[in-house]
Amino acid sequence: MRNEIDIKVKELLANDLQKGVPVLLKDGFHEIDSLVDGTILKLRNPGGKFIGKGYVGKQNKGIGWLLTKNEAEAIDTDFFLKKITSALKHRDDYFNSDDTTAFRIFNGEGDGIGGLTIDYFDGFYLISWYSQGIFAFKELILEALESAVPSYKGIYEKKRFDTKGQYLEDDDFVKGNRGEFPLLVKENGENFAIYLNDGAMVGVFLDQRDVRKKIRDEYAKGKNVLNTFSYTGAFSVFAAAGGAKKTTSVDLAKRSLSKTTEQFEVNGIDVEKQDIIVMDVFDYFKYAKRKELSFDMVILDPPSFARSKKYTFSSAKDYTKLLKDAIAITEKNGVIVASTNNATFGMKKFKSFVEKAFKESSQKYVIEEEFSLPNDFRTSPLFKEGNYLKVLFIRAI
Template sequence: MVDVILKKGKEKAVLQRHPWVFSGAVERIKGKPADGYIIRLIDAKGGFMAYGFYNGQSRVAVRLLEWDEQVTVDEAWFRAKVATAVNARKELLADGSTNTCRLIFSEADYLPGLIVDKYADHLAVQVLTSGIDNNMPVIIDELQKLLSPASIFDKSDASSRGHEGLTTENKLLAGTHPPELVEVKENNITYGINIAEGQKSGFYCDQRDNRRILAHYTKGKKMLDCFSYTGGFTLNSLSNGAASVTSVDSSALAIDTLNENIRLNNFDNSKHSAIKADVNSQLRRFKDEGEKFDVIVLDPPKYAPSRSALDRASRAYKDLNRIAMLLLNEGGLLATFSCSGAMDLETFKQVLAWAALDAGKQVQFIYQFCQPEDHPVRSSFPEGEYLKGLLCRVL
């Protein structure tokens, strides 16, 4: 087995079970491992530290898998990790109100670079590292043995695959091709999921609990759902008796799917309107028209993909939230989110404080949103805690 030797003084994070070793921490390599090859990580004194995937093209040169030298990282090891992750989600799906969730969440489930989402009888996978890519035949076989899915579809179209020397993929891996819309249930609400053409793996199940929680605040209220995608917050709020909901998204496919979801759930179409538009531009139009709302949801895409983008992202978050605050009635509620791992909660609160100051408003933080149990945060990998949100009363 190839040895990757750490520089002296770079052992601390590995000893604390953090799964990433950056290329700058590597002193030398004994051998010439191919990308995705499993190597031994050795400290500067020659002692064993861990096994991990190697990639010579990535900033993260080694993604650690196993810290016990006596354990062999082989086919059985990967099968066991897949089974453990899948079994940990069984309770979440037990009562039948939800049949969609994240089955495998990358580093949190000790499979760095593997995402598996369940949509009723179908699975969507995203493969983000060369090491996982090398082991996909075993992983697919284990998923089939455990779940007998109707299909397993590869949604590995993230640009980050390029950092690992991988091309994007969008193809069927097993079973029969999923239908154009796969019907799933979440919080007893029906959604049509377009796995092949939808964003990410087809749906954002990380907002499941937050949709349900926010819906309790929307009964009888006039609500604006921004970056609505296929209507998670919209549908939960209509189900809980919102007076009206306006949904805004720039994607025509998302709006079409949202309107189909309204029909699937037999909601009163007169209480809902969908607008295909850039959210920032539409918010400014609402402001010019003197439009006001009781509840506004802001769930934008990732503005800060890295720490280096944080300043620019903070300005974008501030401007977005400032305009939303101006559109709220006195005492209205703003549910605002960031899915950027680089944006920590305290920084996000500070950004909202700046937005309130510029808007001439006062803000009370009354609830803190987070990611659900199928998106666990590993104690040694705090970077896995990416989704944060705040429910704000704007005065």
């Protein structure tokens, strides 16, 4: 059994934890330097009363996460099995779907264990560890996952924390059978080529599933679509599948050309009729304006922070300018799909970026659709930062 240490926290954190707030914020502790990743903490209020058990897992959100408010509950294989089994029940509809075979089965604090996510790809499971602390529980969590899904094909992992040169596995394979890649999975009937063995990214961001479906089903038909920060072209695939007249995918990464080409090909879409451009998005906006290009739909899904040779982009500071660039090449009555995964601000702030951009562009607009995370990305109402995704469909009028 893993050692547990008693620790008193400050009043403000104690009150939050009693309400069920899942994150252990640094400023709630008197001293954190001696806390070792993976340690189980028996958290007590300033008066010494037990308020919960958590673990030390240092990451940008804090120094760890609350696990249980039951003092007698052991943090063992059975604990993780209960959490995973409960999470799986909430995804029954996905497991029973014929047209979607890629989704999230465990979403961190939303399913009761902050710092841990598990994604499903047609029989394969991908575990993402977000701190050295949660990684310390690897064997217990693997044992629990195998008990919960005994018929799995294979398990892969991604260490999304600084390993300082340790854990240099070749392809992130953990156990079961190795996959044959690309692995073809379905999302609402369309195909994605997935690589679980090739670096941090696998080929698609599952959290945009509902947005892609909306684009395909209601917005794309007959439209000229620009997809910026396009990664592997997932939005472009759904736009083309929805009858877009043409898609243009723009991304600075050189491999975006081959990756986007592959995604079109596995869906039987003629690549020659689409444009795939390897270029800095900000340079492309200048190019499009100079060439008097315009689009019926512009999709903006930038990273929260990005740096190229010429530009540094922060969504918290620069999204208004990005929107103005998009407005300048959007047709009258066209649509801008504006998205951000920055957890440091909410939808109200995001909408203020939109209002400012259109005002400074002397344009009117209406917001037609709003999206946050799909329901397989469960969140805690007591941890708003966990519901990070904000997407707006904005009609320029």
